[in-house]
Amino acid sequence: MTFSPPGFTYRERRLHQIMFADHDYQRVERAELGKDKSSRSHVTVLDCIEKDYTVITMRSKDRPKLLFDTVCTLTDMQYVVFHGAVHTGRMEAYQEYYIRHCLEAAIERRAFEGLKLELYTEDRFGLLSDITRVFKETSLCIKIAKISTEGGKAKDTFYVTDVIGNSVNPHIIDSIRQQIGHSIL
Known part of the structure; x- marks a missing residue:
C-alpha cells in the first residue's frame, strides 16, 4: 500500500474533482436518454430512518476502476x-453503500457512547477476522x-453496542472473554 504526501492528490482523483465541479453528471444524464434502458446503470437512493442512514444501491456494467x-x-x-x-459477476457489478452526510457523521463519531473493549495480544494472521467473527x-x-x-503485539480498541445501538449485556462480554481469552480482552 502506498500513501501520498500531505497536500498531494493523485491525477485520477483530481480529475474526478474537476469533473464534479464542472457538473459532468448532467451531461451524462442527457446522453443516456436515448440509450437502451437495459444497458444503463441503475441507481436507487433510500432513506433508512430506523438506522439513520441513506442507502445507495447501484447496478451497472462492470469495468476497471468502477x-x-x-x-x-x-x-x-x-x-x-x-x-x-x-459484488461483481461476469459482466455486472452491484454496489451498496450506507452513507451519512459528512458533518453529521463527524459529530456522531466524536460523541459515541458505548462499551470500550481493548485487546492486547501477540499479533497473528487472521486475528482481526477472528475477533470480528466473535463479535x-x-x-x-x-x-x-x-x-x-x-x-x-496487536493493540486493538473496539467501541461496541448491541445491534440496536443499546448498551451491551454483561453476560455477552463474559461469553466473548471465554472465546477470546480473559487475559487478552
Missing part, C-alpha cells in the same frame, strides 16, 4: 461511507475500531 469512481463521487458529494458491499456471533455492532500493531 469502485474507485463511485467512492470518489460519493466523497465529492460530501458523503461518508459507513458500510459498503460490492458478530454474539450480536455486537462495532461502532468505532482503532487497530494498531507494534513490536509484534
Whole structure:
C-alpha cells in the first residue's frame, strides 16, 4: 500500500474533482436518454430512518476502476461511507453503500457512547477476522475500531453496542472473554 504526501492528490482523483465541479453528471444524464434502458446503470437512493442512514444501491456494467469512481463521487458529494458491499459477476457489478452526510457523521463519531473493549495480544494472521467473527456471533455492532500493531503485539480498541445501538449485556462480554481469552480482552 502506498500513501501520498500531505497536500498531494493523485491525477485520477483530481480529475474526478474537476469533473464534479464542472457538473459532468448532467451531461451524462442527457446522453443516456436515448440509450437502451437495459444497458444503463441503475441507481436507487433510500432513506433508512430506523438506522439513520441513506442507502445507495447501484447496478451497472462492470469495468476497471468502477469502485474507485463511485467512492470518489460519493466523497465529492460530501458523503461518508459507513458500510459498503460490492459484488461483481461476469459482466455486472452491484454496489451498496450506507452513507451519512459528512458533518453529521463527524459529530456522531466524536460523541459515541458505548462499551470500550481493548485487546492486547501477540499479533497473528487472521486475528482481526477472528475477533470480528466473535463479535458478530454474539450480536455486537462495532461502532468505532482503532487497530494498531507494534513490536509484534496487536493493540486493538473496539467501541461496541448491541445491534440496536443499546448498551451491551454483561453476560455477552463474559461469553466473548471465554472465546477470546480473559487475559487478552
